[in-house]
Amino acid sequence: MNMPNIDQDALEVGLRLRALREGAGLSQRALAKQAGVTNSTISLIEAGKVNPSVGALKRILEGIPIGLSDFFAYEPDGEKTVFYAAEDLTEIGKGSLSLKQVGANLYGRAMMILLETYDLGADTGRVMYGHDAEEGGIVVSGRVEVTVGEERKVLGVGDAYYFDSRTPHRFRQVGPEKCVVVSACTPPTF
Amino acid sequence: MNMPNIDQDALEVGLRLRALREGAGLSQRALAKQAGVTNSTISLIEAGKVNPSVGALKRILEGIPIGLSDFFAYEPDGEKTVFYAAEDLTEIGKGSLSLKQVGANLYGRAMMILLETYDLGADTGRVMYGHDAEEGGIVVSGRVEVTVGEERKVLGVGDAYYFDSRTPHRFRQVGPEKCVVVSACTPPTF
DNA sequence: TTGCAGTGTTGAAAGTAATGAACATGCCAA
């Protein structure tokens, strides 16, 4: 009598919750305590054996923390996507640095692929990512000065880089034309 | 024993569902039939008397149709937001036309405010929005040629426009510098 | 009026999620 896809949805929710919880470094009991539910509830949800109420899920997600909208932003339909038209890239950039992401979100992905466009004079400033991740890329057009730790180098077309995101790093456009870089990085652990 | 905010959340979900259902022009029974649940379920959810399961809510929303992520994108926390830092604007642009939206979504809003940046040569092409809406804006820098219906005019700094979105319209950057426009438009009715 | 079709609401019963207390397992130290 029950529609079979309910189990499918419940399992999807469960797998996602487990990934997020483990990514946050929390045990079922730790998250349960913070969320005000029992560890059984989380266990059953993660195993896909129940179809949680939105209230329960909301409280649990608050302990991670993540919002319901972001949680559901990863929908099963999206995971089938393989090809992306150029205009379908998700724009996440700000200012003179344009970042176009392949896919609308990172959920379930091991990598984030970016098309980075540095306008003339674009400069990320010195940034220090706190999360444990790695990133690398290849320059497609223009030139960019890359500083990683104590090392500094101007990269041209075809040049590449790869480093640990925890190392302080900086990108600065140089030369007369915009710089385009295709990069990849492991996502921040939730 | 129960936390009082559960009822608050359930009511929030209910009010939102009712607004969306009525906006879609569906009766409780019509939506229930399409979603594979009973009208009682929808009635109780909308009244905030129950805390629906995600499976039930997902099936119901599919009949509207709207996804869970979009449904929850309107969160009570978000409605308090009044000020937005420049870098917090939501980038929704594509290609040489950058669109930065004030706020992450339109739910509960009567208007969408955009910061539009047209790169050199940027051109929207002739567009025809099917929904009943109105839009207007003021040029902040640069120059843009605007075509609305049979009328065409080049707007400079301080110039403005206002028209019905259903009228075919086109924006094309002209002159030696990028063009920046602050615009507003009424959102598509859900 | 009467009947009919539509609307949303409300009861008791059926079905299911959440609880609380067990259980099994693995790891580390004494």
Next chain:
DNA sequence: TTGGCATGTTCATTACTTTCAACACTGCAA
């Protein structure tokens, strides 16, 4: 080994969502 402490899992009970059927109401037509 033994104990202790953490992990995730399972089961019967409790609590709640969902259903089914009935209800009250409105508008419209015969």
